Amino acid sequence: MIQVVVRVPSVPSSDARSGPAATSGSAATVDGLFLLDPHREELRGALQELEGSDHWHGGLPVLLLERCWLRLSRVPVEGLAYRLPPDCSQEAPELRRYRELVAAGHPAWEAERLCWEDFGADACREALRRFWAAQERGTQGWTLETYLDLIQQYRLRFAAGGSRPVPLLVLARREGHARRDRHRLLWLGPDAAAGRPSMRDTCP
Numbered sequence: 001m002i003q004v005v006v007r008v009p010s011v012p013s014s015d016a017r018s019g020p021a022a023t024s025g026s027a028a029t030v031d032g033l034f035l036l037d038p039h040r041e042e043l044r045g046a047l048q049e050l051e052g053s054d055h056w057h058g059g060l061p062v063l064l065l066e067r068c069w070l071r072l073s074r075v076p077v078e079g080l081a082y083r084l085p086p087d088c089s090q091e092a093p094e095l096r097r098y099r100e101l102v103a104a105g106h107p108a109w110e111a112e113r114l115c116w117e118d119f120g121a122d123a124c125r126e127a128l129r130r131f132w133a134a135q136e137r138g139t140q141g142w143t144l145e146t147y148l149d150l151i152q153q154y155r156l157r158f159a160a161g162g163s164r165p166v167p168l169l170v171l172a173r174r175e176g177h178a179r180r181d182r183h184r185l186l187w188l189g190p191d192a193a194a195g196r197p198s199m200r201d202t203c204p
Contacts, residue, residue, distance in 0.1 A: 035192060039065070039072045043166060043188055046074060050164040056155055063168040063188075077154060084169070086147040087139040092127040094119045140172040141182035150185060157187065165189045 035043065046061040053060060058078030065072050075083045089095075094115055101111035115124050150167060158164055165187035172181035 036070060040192070042072050042074060043168075043192060046166045047164070047190060050158070050166060053158075056158050060154070060158070061166060062150075062154075063166060065168060065170045067170060068173060077151065080150075081147060084142065084171075086142050086144045087134050088144045089127075089131040089134040091144050092130065094124045094127040095131060098124075138181075146185075153187075163189050 043063065046063060049061055059076045061074050062077050062080050063072060063074055064084065073083075097118060098111050098115050101114055102108060106114070112124070119127075154167055166189075168186045168188050170184040170186065172183050
């Protein structure tokens with residue numbers, strides 16, 4: 001299985017600021033991520049919206065940060081898959097069936113033959129082509145599995161009571177070697193909005 005989004009233990013050197021420039025109008029989270037004043041204002045608004053919601057609904061906020069442009073955007077959770085489509089190539093029925101057969105003890109060659117019988121050779125080849133094309137261009141670790149995991153975590157944290165954190169996806173670049181990087185999922189609470197260190201991402 002393709003690995004899911006993981007927490008990067010350190011951030012690139014472009015974020016390793018020091019001196020007055022790092023503290024004027026910005027604050028760092030425990031993760032080393034710098035939030036500018038407009039970012040923290042947006043975060044405060046999202047946190048207030050969460051605190052004021054008495055039930056889970058699709059309009060709850062998710063924050064997306066494009067670090068290269070210092071641009072923070074806000075989308076409703078119900079629109080996240082439209083704004084940031086997860087890669088679903090590995091969830092093709094042909095590939096799922098192949099994995100099930102291998103997990104059941106069938107040799108790889110036999111699992112492939114059975115898939116060809118069930119779906120046809122052309123369909124199996126097309127599923128593989130789409131899968132490898134996605135790997136080549138880079139998925140940034142953002143798959144259907146990680147998308148559904150974010151939604152599940154969000155619902156659990158919302159229902160847990162107390163201070164509700166907001167999910168922030170730090171988007172990886174898609175050009176050059178950086179296309180192999182992964183999006184980072186952070187959960188930010190009131191401390192981050194106030195300019196104090198925030199909670200870390202808890203994804204594996």
